[in-house]
Amino acid sequence: MRAYLVRLISTPLWTAILTSGGNLLSRRAVMGSALALAAVPAYATKPRNNLRILKGIQYGTAERFRAPRAVPFDAKRLEKFIGFGPACPQPGGRYLPASEDCLYLNLWAPKAETSKPRPVMVYFHGGAYSTGSVSDPLNDGAALAQRGDVVVLTVNHRLNAFGYLYLPEQFPDSGNTGQLDLILALQWVQANISAFGGDRDNVTVFGQSGGGAKIATLMAMPAAKGLFHKAITMSGQQVTASGPLNAARRTQALLSRLEGADPATVSQAELVAALSAQDPILGGGVYMGPVLDMRNLHRHPFWPDAAPQSLHLPMMMGNTVLETRAFYAPNAKQLAGLDFSNLAQRIAPEMRIDAHPDWVVQEFRSKYPEAPPLELFHRIVTTARSWRGQVIQAEARAHAGAPAFVYQLDFEQAKHTDDIGLSFGTVPYATAAQRIMSLRVMDAFVRFARTGNPGWQPYSLDKRETMIFDNESRVVDNPRAWERELFARIPYIQPGT
Structure with a gap:
């Protein structure tokens, strides 16, 4: 590939x-x-050969569960930065090599002389705080740097228990060390990006799924203030962070799996294996994410309102129209044998909100009378589980009168992650239509990074302006209005918090 x-x-x-x-x-x-x-x-x-490409720049180092420390950058030895640094250890072992020593970033910068510094775009990967790496080919920054004449960086950091296990008595910064890694990476950008033609006063962070959630959290962290100037979240929201009591319950579940061993000294493999402990709140594997610790994170990112420290920053947020098509394999238990007789039963645990499933199915069938059960399953779960957090964030920004630009990717019934390759120009085996859509998305992202406006009106509570990216892209007022209104009557608690 x-x-x-x-x-x-x-x-x-x-x-x-x-x-x-x-x-x-x-x-x-x-x-x-x-x-x-x-x-x-x-x-x-x-x-x-028109780009300077550096991979595997170490920006920090850290002892387990402790805040990171900066590593001096040796600009005289650029020839050594030719390969990605390791990913954080994680379940599945997809990204190798893996090491706790994973604080590395990568850079793509045009070589051509420019009369003024170029905008900087810094990408944080997804994976729900637990998995992922920017060594994924979809995150290659070359096409975006060339197309937009911008400097692109991608960042690895500590994940899962290494970045978010909450042990406050022994390690005061634990629970948010993964976030502190990202802050350190942005401090590296501030200190060094001018040497590569980048504008330290025009830094845009962008990230998909968990990467977007990390950005939303940074927007409420005092230590991140002033380190970036615009934000793009792609199918990634963080309305609330994990409360300290729930975080402590999750820590206890993981410690029980370790059977008394010290998490600070067990092997990487043992700590990763312990992530399979039953989550005491959600079920499934134990959740790891940022914690409202009152030390590094003093408030929830978007509750009860948008964090005031970031209201002056232009923000763009997007989602895909059928996010959950990426979450369930065709033979998944939720979809096997799916029909109208069991649709309500199947959606009930997947919506992640306490709504009467029979009533929800009845409402959706009345609006989409020709839709088969599989389509309705994804429409319902996408709206209730995935889209809801973005709506809350957009409304919070609009209430505050802060810049917020919203998009929805409808192209080819887009699923979760489909906007990654489009925004980087790395769609594998792309068709002509996909290449053109990629150019369209890249242009909007770059324009936003350059000017703070992607080319359409900001989201307002009167019109709810939303750019629909499709074969015929257009701005639509209040898309999927009845779906939003249907679930707005039911309280939303972000999963994991």
């Missing part, structure tokens, strides 16, 4: 598009580009 991506964005036509700086949002341009891109031979290659 990686070889294909290099070939794709290195084709002469693709390179010309990436570096043109033109606007491809018009219908004529989209159609013309689609036809041209469809004709590009996949084997045409050209070195990406």
